[in-house]
Amino acid sequence: MDAVIEIIKITLPAGLVLYGMFLVIRSFANKELNEKYATIKAEEQKRLVENRKESLPIRLQSYERICLLLERISPGNLIRRLHPGELVVGAFQQVLLNEINNELNHNLSQQLYMSDTAWGMVKQAVQESIMLVNNSAAMLEDEAPGIELAKKVLENAREHEINPTAAAIAYIKDEARGLF
Numbered sequence: 629m630d631a632v633i634e635i636i637k638i639t640l641p642a643g644l645v646l647y648g649m650f651l652v653i654r655s656f657a658n659k660e661l662n663e664k665y666a667t668i669k670a671e672e673q674k675r676l677v678e679n680r681k682e683s684l685p686i687r688l689q690s691y692e693r694i695c696l697l698l699e700r701i702s703p704g705n706l707i708r709r710l711h712p713g714e715l716v717v718g719a720f721q722q723v724l725l726n727e728i729n730n731e732l733n734h735n736l737s738q739q740l741y742m743s744d745t746a747w748g749m750v751k752q753a754v755q756e757s758i759m760l761v762n763n764s765a766a767m768l769e770d771e772a773p774g775i776e777l778a779k780k781v782l783e784n785a786r787e788h789e790i791n792p793t794a795a796a797i798a799y800i801k802d803e804a805r806g807l808f
Contacts, residue, residue, distance in 0.1 A: 683741075684807060690741035691804040694750055697735045698793040698800070701728045701757045703785040712774025720774030721765040724781075728757050746803050749796040756792030760785060 699705055710727055712720040732754050739747040764780040784790060 687741045687807060688804060690738040691800055693735055694738050694742065694746075694800055695797055697731050697738075698750065698753055698797050700731050701754065702791065702793045703757070703760060703781050706757070707778045707782060712778055715774035716770065717765055717768045717772045717774055717777045718770040720777050721761060724761045724777075725758060728754060728761070742800070743803060746796075746800055749799050753793045753796040756790070760790055760792060 700709070706724060706727065710720075710723055712723075715723065732751075739750075761777075761781060764784050765777055767780055767784075768776050
């Protein structure tokens with residue numbers, strides 16, 4: 629029995645010292661891991677801030693371009709910019725539709741920098757502009773002077789309070805303001 633007591637006298641302090649060392653090493657390792665994690669997190673935050681600084685001007689330019697697109701395809705601006713001249717309704721209708729589609733195609737890449745909702749509103753505004761032109765042209769003879777189509781588009785927009793781009797422009801502006 630004395631041998632067992634002697635073994636306990638030796639192993640118990642050694643075990644306590646070993647356990648103490650384990651706690652110290654574990655504490656040190658946790659502290660090192662937490663410091664490394666904090667460093668990595670700080671670097672990640674720094675990269676995010678730098679990315680935002682770099683992407684913000686690009687995103688704002690994208691919103692500007694989309695607002696310009698929407699302004700250019702609004703009925704009043706579209707008609708003012710494109711004069712029917714000697715064109716008949718059918719030909720002027722094609723000119724208007726081509727201009728709307730060209731404006732959209734020229735700015736397709738801008739969808740990358742805006743929300744899906746905003747881009748959906750842009751596409752909806754384009755479709756409504758196309759419908760306004762087509763519906764107005766359907767009310768006229770194909771061989772009538774193109775100026776009649778211009779008048780009809782503006783008349784329909786005013787009478788039916790159709791402004792296909794207004795809601796999209798307002799949404800785009802709100803979304804752009806949210807970037808600050």
